[in-house]
Amino acid sequence: MTVYNNTRLLVDGARGSDLGISRAVYRLTTLIADLGTSFANWNSTRRTRKELSKLSDYVLEDIGLTRGDINHLTLR
DSSP states (O other): OOOOOOOOBOGGGOBHHHHHHHHHHHHHHHHHHHHHHHHHHHHHHHHHHHHHHHSOHHHHHHTTOOHHHHHHHHTO
8 A cells, every 4th residue: 555645845945734724714813804894894883873763853854864764774
């Protein structure tokens, strides 16, 4: 039986197995960053909707909005 060594040296001395780990770490890091961004966007939208909902109809009309516009604006 022949055994092959698949840890060839690549660019700058990195081994093939190291490159796979680096890609996995990069993907995981990107996923976590994307989840953080998504959560921040969701939270900002939630706070905006909450603050707009507290305003009276008179104030909403003064800034050119209606109650129905609140959900429409925050769904974008």
